[in-house]
Amino acid sequence: MEVFHLYSGGKDSSLSAHILQLLGYEVKLVTVNFGLLDSWRFARETAERLGFEHEVLFLGREILERAAEMAIADGHPNNAIQFIHERALEAIASLPHVERVSDGTRRDDRVPFLDLPRARSLEDRFKVAYIRPLLGMGYKTVRELVERYFVVEIRESEELEKSDYEVELRHLLREMGVDPLAIFPRVHHQSRVLGWRK
Amino acid sequence: MEVFHLYSGGKDSSLSAHILQLLGYEVKLVTVNFGLLDSWRFARETAERLGFEHEVLFLGREILERAAEMAIADGHPNNAIQFIHERALEAIASLPHVERVSDGTRRDDRVPFLDLPRARSLEDRFKVAYIRPLLGMGYKTVRELVERYFVVEIRESEELEKSDYEVELRHLLREMGVDPLAIFPRVHHQSRVLGWRK
Numbered sequence: 414m415e416v417f418h419l420y421s422g423g424k425d426s427s428l429s430a431h432i433l434q435l436l437g438y439e440v441k442l443v444t445v446n447f448g449l450l451d452s453w454r455f456a457r458e459t460a461e462r463l464g465f466e467h468e469v470l471f472l473g474r475e476i477l478e479r480a481a482e483m484a485i486a487d488g489h490p491n492n493a494i495q496f497i498h499e500r501a502l503e504a505i506a507s508l509p510h511v512e513r514v515s516d517g518t519r520r521d522d523r524v525p526f527l528d529l530p531r532a533r534s535l536e537d538r539f540k541v542a543y544i545r546p547l548l549g550m551g552y553k554t555v556r557e558l559v560e561r562y563f564v565v566e567i568r569e570s571e572e573l574e575k576s577d578y579e580v581e582l583r584h585l586l587r588e589m590g591v592d593p594l595a596i597f598p599r600v601h602h603q604s605r606v607l608g609w610r611k
Numbered sequence: 612m613e614v615f616h617l618y619s620g621g622k623d624s625s626l627s628a629h630i631l632q633l634l635g636y637e638v639k640l641v642t643v644n645f646g647l648l649d650s651w652r653f654a655r656e657t658a659e660r661l662g663f664e665h666e667v668l669f670l671g672r673e674i675l676e677r678a679a680e681m682a683i684a685d686g687h688p689n690n691a692i693q694f695i696h697e698r699a700l701e702a703i704a705s706l707p708h709v710e711r712v713s714d715g716t717r718r719d720d721r722v723p724f725l726d727l728p729r730a731r732s733l734e735d736r737f738k739v740a741y742i743r744p745l746l747g748m749g750y751k752t753v754r755e756l757v758e759r760y761f762v763v764e765i766r767e768s769e770e771l772e773k774s775d776y777e778v779e780l781r782h783l784l785r786e787m788g789v790d791p792l793a794i795f796p797r798v799h800h801q802s803r804v805l806g807w808r809k
Contacts, residue, residue, distance in 0.1 A: 414755065435633040437759060513752070520727065520746070529718065536749060545747030548718070551731070553740040554711070557612065561635060 415439045416513040416544060417505050419498075420467065421577040422456035424559045425517035425547060427606045430465060431562060432546035433515060442467040445501040447477040449581045449588075455605070456576035462608040476500050480578075481585045484596050490582065491524045497578045498525030506539035515544040520551055564607045575605065613637045614711040614742060615703050617696075618665065619775040620654035622757045623715035623745060625804045628663060629760060630744035631713060640665040643699040645675040647779045653803070654774035660806040674698050678776075679783045682794050688780065689722045695776045696723030697733075704737035713742040718749055762805045773803065 416433050420426045420442035433440045442465045444456040453469045460467035480493035487493070498516075506514045514535075518526055527535065527543070536543050547555055559565060583593040614631050618624045618640035631638045640663045642654040651667045658665035678691035685691070696714075704712045712733075716724055725733065725741070733741050745753055757763060781791040 414759075432630075432634065436630065436756060518747075520730070532718070533749070536751075542749055542751040542755075544749075544752050546744075548747030549716075549743030549745065551734060551740055551742075553734075554742050557740075558634060561612075 414513070415441060415511075416515050417441050417443050417508075417511050419501055419505065419514070419516040420444050420456055420460065420465075421517075422459035422575065422606060423517070423577065424563065424565060424604055424606055425519060425555065427459065427463060427517075427563060428555065428559055429515065429517040429546040430463070433544065434465075436546075438513070440465055443470050443505055444468075444576050445470050445472055445497075445504070445578070446576075447472055447474050447581050447585075449474070449477070449584050452574075452576050452580040454576070455574045459606050459608075463606070470501070470504060472500060472504055477581060477585055480582060481589060481591075484582065484586065485589075485591055488596060490579070490597055493582060494578055495524045495526070497582070499527070499531070501578075502527075502535055502543070503539065506535060506541045506543075511539075511541060513542045513544060514539075515546065517547055518545050519547045519555060520549060560610075562610055564610050565604050566607050567602055567604045575603065612711070613639060613708075614713050615639050615641050615706075615709050617699055617703065617712070617714040618642050618654055618658065618663075619715075620657035620773065620804060621715070621775065622761065622763060622802055622804055623717060623753065625657065625661060625715075625761060626753065626757055627713065627715040627744040628661070631742065632663075634744075636711070638663055641668050641703055642666075642774050643668050643670055643695075643702070643776070644774075645670055645672050645779050645783075647672070647675070647782050650772075650774050650778040652774070653772045657804050657806075661804070668699070668702060670698060670702055675779060675783055678780060679787060679789075682780065682784065683787075683789055686794060688777070688795055691780060692776055693722045693724070695780070697725070697729070699776075700725075700733055700741070701737065704733060704739045704741075709737075709739060711740045711742060712737075713744065715745055716743050717745040717753060718747060758808075760808055762808055763802050764805050765800055765802045773801070 484493035644651040682691035
């Protein structure tokens with residue numbers, strides 16, 4: 414029972430990968446990258462520390478460019494992040510050997526988030542099961558489980574060493590002459606999973 | 612980390628109890644009963660076969676009577692089942708020692724089901740975490756996990772030996788001179804968890 418799990422190296426995607434493994438799934442972590450930066454390396458490093466198989470799926474740069482245009486037009490990144498996430502899920506789901514896709518989205522997430530019609534549409538169009546282990550959990554539950562399982566580093570930083578979509582999106586915006594700080598909310602505390610709690 | 616889990620003895624509530632246990636929670640199964648029938652015994656039996664602690668929470672008969680009135684007025688049981696489920700969650704969440712409540716509701720369930728505002732309201736009003744391990748799973752995923760873990764009996768039956776709200780609600784309707792078949796859809800296949808798959 415293989416499941417292909419969208420993975421950023423962060424707390425939510427690490428916790429959900431762990432839950433899938435507890436459930437007996439053979440978990441393959443997949444980090445999406447657009448070839449602008451090698452930011453996927455941070456997810457690879459965390460995946461290795463946690464003992465998961467990990468692969469990088471390169472998506473066409475035009476998806477990131479389209480997302481950057483959306484973010485500039487909107488003045489905030491929500492629709493852009495949602496757009497990338499949907500394309501990432503579709504890219505994984507469309508691979509011929511993939512029967513199950515999953516991610517670390519939570520009950521309280523606003524983006525990226527697939528509502529019920531979109532979730533079912535993903536399953537129907539690509540003949541896959543879409544699994545979200547954290548969907549039924551609020552922030553308290555996710556927090557206590559993360560603390561139970563992982564050592565997490567919290568840093569005061571605009572750009573922690575991360576592998577999520579935001580890193581390359583910010584980079585492309587800068588290349589286009591747009592200050593990411595005009596679009597992304599300032600984040601003062603970022604977290605990264607360092608390994609298992611002993 | 613105790614969690615009080617609404618339990619009917621069925622596939623969904625058994626699978627979600629198992630997931631909570633895999634996550635390291637100390638799972639206390641709770642079956643709601645209104646004192647009309649001893650239908651809670653079937654959940655107790657399944658809980659014992661699976662090795663979980665189990666208790667029965669008796670709710671006031673006026674809740675079931677109110678639900679029966681709703682079912683009769685509506686001509687279908689959906690609002691009645693939803694009403695009972697919310698009262699059951701509130702009754703557990705209001706107990707002073709309870710910090711976490713959970714149930715086996717799924718992504719594709721229509722009733723009983725708490726939408727996001729109701730889920731958050733339950734957490735806020737009673738200062739609990741509300742956990743739904745199956746919320747991020749579609750029917751394919753629930754089916755493959757149930758098959759992986761449990762031996763399930765499927766019977767062609769109107770009333771399998773079950774402990775869900777429906778059993779006492781049907782009974783009360785009959786007592787009130789109302790034919791439950793006029794309100795509940797006919798169900799030809801019911802299932803019951805018999806034990807762990809070896």
